[in-house]
Amino acid sequence: MQKFTQINSLVAPLDRANVDTDAIIPKQFLKSIKRSGFGPNAFDEWRYLDHGEPGMDNSKRKINPDFVLNQPRYQGASILLTRENFGCGSSREHAPWALEDYGFRAIIAPSYADIFYNNCFKNGMLPIVLSAEIVDALFKAVDGSVGYQLIIDLEKQTVITPDGNVYGFEVDAFRKHCLLNGLDDIGLTLQQMDAIKAFEVKHKAAQPWLFN
Amino acid sequence: MTAKTLYDKLFDSHVVREENGTALLYIDRHLVHEVTSPQAFEGLRLAGRKPWRVSTIVATADHNTPTDHWDMGLDGITDPVARLQIETLDTNIREFGAKAYFPFMDARQGIVHVIGPEQGATLPGMTVVCGDSHTSTHGAFGALAHGIGTSEVEHVLATQCLVQKKSKTMQVLVDGKLGNGVTAKDLALAIIGKTGTAGGNGYAIEFAGSAIRALSMEGRMTLCNMAIEAGARAGLIAVDDTTTEYLKDRPYAPDASQWDAAVAYWQTLKSDNGAKFDANVVICAENIQPQVTWGTSPEMVVGIDGRVPDPEKESDLTKRSGMKRALQYMGLQANTPINQISIDKVFIGSCTNSRIEDLRAAANIAKGKHIASNVKLALVVPGSGLVKAQAEQEGLDRIFIEAGFEWREPGCSMCLAMNADRLEAGERCASTSNRNFEGRQGQGGRTHLVSPEMAVAAAIAGHFVDVRGLF
């Protein structure tokens, strides 16, 4: 997994609440058996004017000039700013895979759907929760200034604006540790092998039918 | 001893280790399907790892499988990418193993959340996971069940554990009696209409009260299935006689030698008197009408007597723009009475409403009637091969076919339109599934979520109609 320490990047605004995982990556792309290559189809139905299917040459497709992420001023952004309950709907990890492959490393929103939030951390992506008021202020600032950038510092748990405002954010200590060090948590869990085996002995004694 | 909630009991009894509020939680049942597992098995293979406990795995193919032309076998799958995914599951299960595998076209194949309970593979007191958000369904059995992402699928395969923080708890108390023609689906939609799709974020919801006790297991599964649409990863219902009666003699349920001990334990799986929840919601069952969604989120819902709401009356600006966008996508005008909205297609199926009881209730309305001439396609897709066989034995298939419905093979089908069953742009559908997001049933398709009875009533009338008038 890619480490996440600090980024200094352009911010792309997606001014919608309840953006669901079907919108982030439509289901026809879920047929892939790979983990990568979903970026060109992130937000496919909003981003292109035609209907996308796996295997198409996306560079030849008609893009939707009205979709905000297609605007030249937001190209290269690795911070996505959006509204509440981002990532609701299905558990598909293809959603963070698509966002990450597109180039996003961090998301800022007032809230996220639980499974999506969890999935982000497994993929080196940082979902930041800031209050609805701060998010609102950031939307205005991004809109008002071309090239608007934010600095995100995971170690210090801060978002810093160009005019020097510093917003703190919460992140679970274990997740932070994994993200800062790019750790795969399967390896970490397997260090607990003896504890898992001991639990199984106890569990089997209590509910033997679970071990049929 | 302090009074504990059902959630606490289930969580605490599976903690392998806990540190700073983060627990390593042991997983008893791992349900696997073709869409979210290939990358996880690939990860195992690359790391040279093996599944920790193969006997916890129950696998099937459901999302991509076609619902017709089964006589052609795999060749009936016209989409090569879908076919590859189904074949990849075969390869992975053959290589790594499973307790039970119901491949494409097996007599017991079906939607993963239908077959788990049907096989007795979902039991009270278990932790159940699946790379699918509607895993919340299994909470109907007093199991702690939730959806996980593919990295977590790999994590559970390799370690039999998940890294978890405890959720907050919410009790949704529903007392009273649901009216005739008002179903668990209407209850679920009414709850989401009240709490919002983010209302359950961070919570495990326990459904309780006399109206819940009165529900069949099928109804309870419908309700817990939709808990995720309220934002909750897990829905829960305490164990009672309805639960144990449903499970008795199922293939993977404990046999006679273990049954009494199991039932004795299962009966402890309820919240203690006086247990405190972090949030409480109270609903009166009598007040609930048959529900119809009008927008692109399950919370955008009204009773059948209602009208499409007017965004101009909404004071919250983000909500107002969301409503406007939804109306535009749905091709609806504010203030239109719901029963004047006509439909093009009907879908009866999905892990929410494709069990035998759903099909019986739907057939009961369809009997002796015919779908309206403006309805282009009305599909009935049973949740599993066994549901299909049972329905055919009861003659339900004949009732549907005579009424103009198509009777299909089991699978997810038009719930998410990964196979050939889908809406075309602009088509309007009465659907018994669980999500009405933009493009969910096909790009540009317009989904209205309803109960099976309401879907049949709409198919016959050609527009939404109050099913209570048809009893």
Ligand code: SF4
């Ligand atoms: S029926 Fe629909 S919601 Fe249920 S598992 Fe299949 S695709 Fe998901």
